[in-house]
Amino acid sequence: MTEDADMRFEASSHFAASQFAPSWFIGDEGPAGSGHSESRQRGFIRLWRAFMRARVFIAxxxxxxxxxxxxxNTGGPDWLVLLSSLHLAAALAVLLWMRPVGIGPALRVQWLxxxxxxxxxxxxxxxxxxxxxxFTPLFALPVLLASILGTLLLGLGSAAFVTLYLLAETATNAGLVGDxxxxxxxxxGLTxxxxxxxxxLAHQLALRLAREEAVAQSSQAAARTQAQVNELxxxxxxEGVLVADTHGVVRNANPAALEMLMGDGHPPNPxxxxxxxxxxxxxxxxxNQTFLLGHPMEAELRVDIDELTRHRLYARTRLTATGGKHHTGLCVLFLEDLREVEARxxxxxxxxxxxMSAAVAHEIRNPLSAITQANALLDEEVADPSQKRLTRMIEQNAQxxxxIVDDILNVARAQPSQGDTSTLTPLDAVVRQITQEWTRQVQAGPALGVHLHAPGSHVGFDPEHLRRLLVNxxxxxxxxxxxxxxxxxVITQPAGTERIRLSVxxxxxxxxxxxxKHLFEPFFSSESRSSGLGLYICRELCERYGAQIAYQRSVLDQREGNEFYVLMPSGAPSQRQPAQQSLAYPPADSQPPRSRPMLSRPSELPPSPPPTP
Known part of the structure; x- marks a missing residue:
């Protein structure tokens, strides 16, 4: 919108004329060209056609x-009319049919x-x-044409031709009249x-204008690039960004501002x-208060999207510089959802x-060890069954x-990267040993079924960490x-040529x-007696070794159940792509914990086939 249009902009037509600008970059330059050479070529063509039209006009x-x-009957011979007609026809032919080409020493046809x-x-x-x-002033046209569209040598040659002709004409006329x-x-000679x-001068001026145009084109391209970067x-x-004028008409708004003010279903260009x-x-x-007072303001606002949705926003305003007598600038609002602030x-x-919990857990270990040791000594001294029951209760709760202390300390401790492990672990043998020990420890008996279908497969997983993953x-x-x-x-089976699948x-x-929604988040559990760190530790161990863990609801032996499966790369760690190093606990300046999907890396984890017993 131009400055004159802004002056005629009435309040009654603001609402109808508040269509958003196509870009944050204010200007009507249009899209950027493919390069400076193309722009210079377009300028040369325009100048060439201007000279050709001038030739037609003079002819x-x-x-x-x-x-x-x-x-x-006041001039020379009649055949000069025929010569002038041929000259006009030649000028028209060049203008209509000849392709614009730079005039140089090698282009003799173009020169002729x-x-x-x-x-x-x-x-x-x-x-x-x-x-x-x-007709002497007419020689200026070919001299200018050669100097501007051609080389300096061509321009000087044309000027030399004109000078020699004028001197020869003067000498001929002097011989004829005897003067x-x-x-x-x-x-x-002066002519x-x-x-x-x-x-x-014409050639130097043309070179200077060409350099200035190249600089202008370069600056314009840089401005367009910067505008595109700013827009992106x-x-x-x-953070929402909204631009309004003095009449309250929104000139522009980014997607975040539209979502804050109009919800998810806002039209694309309201x-x-x-x-x-x-x-x-x-x-x-x-x-209005920002424009009235003339300085930035801050306020906490409530915006009603509909009857049921209300957003609490923190708004900051800034004024742009005025562009003249009739242009008072724009107001830029920076909107921030207070829910996001509270989440941070x-x-x-x-x-x-x-x-703090890691520090407290570390301090608890020493008194807890003392309690466990004192309870063991007390258990050796007592013989009454009721007192024995009390010592067993103390032992169970101490364990x-x-x-819980071990889980918290392991979560708070930074894990080394995947490259630290160079041993290969036979998956089926280690899984069989772990499941047997776990069955004896918890007395699972026939409740556990182990199906190992990956004989000879090795994974770059530390055996102790694999034990902890499977036990969890x-x-x-x-x-x-x-x-x-x-x-x-517990099922092991190949998953393609480079992965092994372990499922529970x-x-x-x-x-x-x-x-x-919060399956792999730390300190989240559906049971009150759980620390909520088991699945989180499993995910951290998998990420450490380049494996991926996920959950799905699957059917096995015509029974539905919950399945946690891990896809582990087979072979030595040096044969795999290094995994991203991760900390078991997020740093203090990390982003707010969002609802994690069931997949630890959903973009990389393919759909899992049903387990095979």
């Missing part, structure tokens, strides 16, 4: 003049068709024309010198007038609590506390399984949606 004027002279024709025609007209008509005055030769100066950055900001939309009164008032505050609190998954399956025979299954299945009930 037409010369023809009209010759016709007038012949009719009035333009500069050569003009020089010869103007020389013949000047020589045979009688009366007071002088060889010095003034005639001096006038011809030729003038053509030399015109050629040099503003469009991807999580027309907005702050004062005309219900629920936006506070926003319109803030803009909660994240920082959770990070602080995590560090539970010890496991088995403990989790035991808490939700029915306890019937084969209600828990149980016939438990489906997990609730609220549990699935």
């Amino acid at each position: 037409l004027v010369v023809l009209a003049l010759e016709v007038f002279v012949v009719v009035n 068709a333009t500069i050569g024709v003009d020089l010869v025609v103007f020389a013949v007209l000047q020589y045979f024309q009688q009366g007071s008509i002088n 060889a005055s010095t003034s005639r030769f001096l006038q011809a 030729g010198t003038g053509f030399f100066l015109v050629a040099i 950055v503003i469009a991807s900001l999580s 027309r907005l007038l702050l004062s005309a939309r219900p629920g936006w009164e506070s926003l319109a008032e803030l803009v 505050v909660r994240t920082e609190k959770l990070a602080s609590m995590g560090r 539970r506390l010890s496991r 998954l088995l403990d989790n399956a035991r808490r939700h399984a029915s306890g019937q025979p084969a209600s828990i299954r 299945w149980s016939d438990g009930l489906p997990l609730e949606a609220s549990v699935l």
Whole structure:
């Protein structure tokens, strides 16, 4: 919108004319070209056509003049009319059919068709024309054409041709009339010198204009690139950015601002007038106060999207510089959803609590060890069954506390990268040993079924860490399984040529949606007696070794159940792509914990086939 249009912009038409600008970059330059050379080529073509039109115009004027002279019988021979007609036809032919090409020393056809024709025609007209008509100024056109569109040598050559012709004409006329005055030769020499100066100056001016145009094109391309970068950055900001004028008309808004003000279902290119939309009164008032006071303002606002949705926003305003008497600038609003601010505050609190819990857990270990040792000594001294029961209760709860402390400390401790492990672990043999020990320890009996279908497969997984991963998954399956025979299954099988699949299945009930949303998050558990760190530790161990863990609801032996499966790369770690190093606990400046999907890396994890018993 131009400045004159802004002056005529009435309040009654603001709402209808508030269509958003196509870009954050204010300007009408259009899309960027493919390069400076292409732009210079377009400029050369325009200049070439201008010269060719000038040739046609001069040829037409010369023809009209010759016709007038012949009719009035005041000039040279009649065949000059034919020469002028041929010159006009040649100029038209070049303009209509010849391709614009730079005039250089090698382009003799182009030179002959333009500069050569003009020089010869103007020389013949000047020589045979009688009366007071002088065609010498016409030589300026071919000299300028050669100097601007051609090389400096071509321009000087054209000027030299004109100078030599003028001197030869002066000498011929002096021989015919018998008057060889010095003034005639001096006038011809000065005229030729003038053509030399015109050629040099025109060529230098053309070079300067070409350099200035190249600099302008480069600056314009850089400005367009910067505008595109700014537009991309503003469009991807999580903070809302909204631009309004003095009448409350929204000139532009990024997607985050539209989502805050209009919800998810906003039209892609709406027309907005702050004062005309219900629920936006506070926003319109803030803009008006900013323009009235003339300085930035900050405020906490409430914006009603509909009858059920209300957003609490923190708004900051800034004024752009005024562009003149009739342009008062724009108001830029930076909108921030207070829910996001509160989420970041909660994240920082959770990070602080995590560090504090790690410190507390470390301090608990020593007194807990003392309690366990004292309870063991006390158990040796007592013989009463009731007192024995009390010592066993103390021992069980002390062991539970010890496991919780170990989990917290392992989560808070930074894990080394995947490259630290170079040993190969036979998967089936280690899984068989772990499941046997776990069965004896928890007395699972026939509830556990082990199906190993990856003989000879090796994985770059530390055996102790593999034990911890599998024991955590088995403990989790035991808490939700029915306890019937084969209600828990451990299955290994190849998954393609480069991966091995380890799955733990149980016939438990489906997990609730609220549990699935936070399945692999730390300190989240559906049971009050659990620390909520088991699955989180499993995910961290998998990421450490380049494996991937996920959950799905699957059918095994015509029974539905919950399945946690791990896809592990086979072979040595040096044969795999290195996994990203991760910390077991997020740093204090990390982003707010969002709802994680069931897959630890959903973009990389392919759909899992059903387990094979």
